[in-house]
Amino acid sequence: MAIGYFQPMTRGDLERILGREISRDTIGSLRVAGFIASGPRSPTPGASYTYVTTKHFLSAFGLATLRDLPDIEALEDAGLLSRQELAAADGPEAEEEAAG
Secondary structure, eight states: OHHHHHOSBOHHHHHHHHTSOOOHHHHHHHHHTTSEEEOOOOSSTTOOOOEEEOHHHHHHTTOSSGGGSOOHHHHHHTTSOOHHHHHHHHOHHHHHHHHO
């Protein structure tokens, strides 16, 4: 779901958000299942591959568009997501912004 909210994302972006290593096999499995596809190359040094969600992703989760994803605030209220943890993964400036 993280890719749906923050696409396009690199594997490194996913690792920062999820706080653990994401294997190439995991990315490959998501691609084979049709949930993600290659996006534009990252503008960062090394031009990493990015990933985006597909129409199959939307269909599998019963969504018409990405706007139909649950609101981030609702996920936070349910204890499924912490904006502060996401901001900490992006660096101190983002953490200050998330804090208000």
